[in-house]
Structure formats: C-alpha cells, structure tokens
Amino acid sequence: MRRKGILNVKLSRAISEMGHDDIMLVVDAGFPMVYDDRVIDLALCxxxxxxxxxxxxxxxxxxxxxxxxxxxxxxxxxxAWGTTNEVFPDALPDTRPNSWFHEEGYHGAKYIVRTGGWMPWGNVALISGIPVKEWFDNTGGDVPDSWTERHALNVKHGMTGVK
Incomplete structure (x- = not known):
C-alpha cells in the first residue's frame, strides 16, 4: 500500500505517463465529454x-x-483563478477562450480529470513540465537562457528537483 500521495490508481498512472508539454485537463462536474479511457472521474457529489x-x-x-x-x-x-495560482505558484498562468477547452484542449488532452467542482469557469489545463536544473545538469552544460525564468520560478517556490 502507498504511504502517501495519490491513491487513485488511474490518476497516479496518468501522472506517470505525462511527458513534457502534455496536457491534463482538470474539469468541473458539468464539463461535456465522452467517457473514454482518458477520463478519470473523481466526482462523488x-x-x-x-x-x-x-x-x-x-x-x-x-x-x-x-x-x-x-x-x-x-x-x-x-x-478558481486564485486557487490555481496558489497551488501552482511556479507555473506560468495563461488563459484560453472557453471554446479552446471544448475543442483543441479537449481533443489534445492526454487525460481529463473530472472533479465534483460546482462552479462556472472552473476548468484548468495543466501543462506538464520538467525539473529544469536537474534536467539540464545531465547535459554537462548550463541551463539555457530560454529556461532561466522557469528555473527561477522553480527555485523560488522550492521545486528544485526530484530528490
């Protein structure tokens, strides 16, 4: 039995299968979708x-x-906006039109996690990332300039690596 972390088998497996730049949609209870293998339904009430x-x-x-x-x-x-920023302070926030969530985001998402969220505009697209410094440490070179902002955000919020 796991000691901590996510106990839901499907969600735990989904996170393990996420690669850099993959999308995981976390949606409210009313999000319209087909219940296929990508859907992880956590909603209870x-x-x-x-x-x-x-x-x-x-x-x-x-x-x-x-x-x-x-x-x-x-x-x-x-x-919802504040909650997401608080939970992911080291992630770069952005917005998309509602239609993006129902079309491009929905079709491009590797996984869709349905919550019991009971509110409008409560859908979030999470873009999977990497532990910047550790990732580039294995190259023998420095973190490229294009990644320094990401690395600075990771460090500022205590997300410096996998150890």
Missing amino acids: PGVPDLRTVLSAIRQDMWVEAFYMIEEAKANNPN
Missing part, C-alpha cells in the same frame, strides 16, 4: 472533491510548467 483538493493532490506528483484557465475565470471566478 456536487463540490466533492473540489478543485483545490484535486489540484493540490496533483501538485504532489506532477511537474506543472504552465496552466490555462478560461478567459472569463479571472473576472467571473476569481476563487
């Missing part, structure tokens, strides 16, 4: 589990380089 709980669990095991939320979330669901 309205609000359970909530967005923060699911994102916090994912944070324990997954490197998240960036996240996208629906454009309207900043103004119309500041709780």
Whole structure:
C-alpha cells in the first residue's frame, strides 16, 4: 500500500505517463465529454472533491510548467483563478477562450480529470513540465537562457528537483 500521495490508481498512472508539454485537463462536474479511457472521474457529489483538493493532490506528483484557465475565470471566478495560482505558484498562468477547452484542449488532452467542482469557469489545463536544473545538469552544460525564468520560478517556490 502507498504511504502517501495519490491513491487513485488511474490518476497516479496518468501522472506517470505525462511527458513534457502534455496536457491534463482538470474539469468541473458539468464539463461535456465522452467517457473514454482518458477520463478519470473523481466526482462523488456536487463540490466533492473540489478543485483545490484535486489540484493540490496533483501538485504532489506532477511537474506543472504552465496552466490555462478560461478567459472569463479571472473576472467571473476569481476563487478558481486564485486557487490555481496558489497551488501552482511556479507555473506560468495563461488563459484560453472557453471554446479552446471544448475543442483543441479537449481533443489534445492526454487525460481529463473530472472533479465534483460546482462552479462556472472552473476548468484548468495543466501543462506538464520538467525539473529544469536537474534536467539540464545531465547535459554537462548550463541551463539555457530560454529556461532561466522557469528555473527561477522553480527555485523560488522550492521545486528544485526530484530528490
């Protein structure tokens, strides 16, 4: 039996299968989708589990380089926007139109995690990342300039490697 971390077998396996730049959508209870092998349905009842709980669990095991939320979330669901920024302070935040989540994001997502989230604009696209310094340490060279911002965010928030 696992001592800590994500106990849900399918979610744990999904995180292990995520590669750099893969997308994991974390969606609310009302997100329209086909229940195929990519869907990990955690919803139990309205609000359970909530967005923060699911994102916090994912944070324990997954490197998240960036996240996208629906454009309207900043103004119309500041709780979801703030929660996501708090859980992933070292990820680069961005927005996408609602249509992106239902089309490009949905079709491009490696996995879709359904929460019990009971609110509008509560969908998040997590972009899988890497432990920057460790990744580049194995090259014998320095972290490229194009990665220094990512590395600085990792270090600032205590995410410096896998050890």
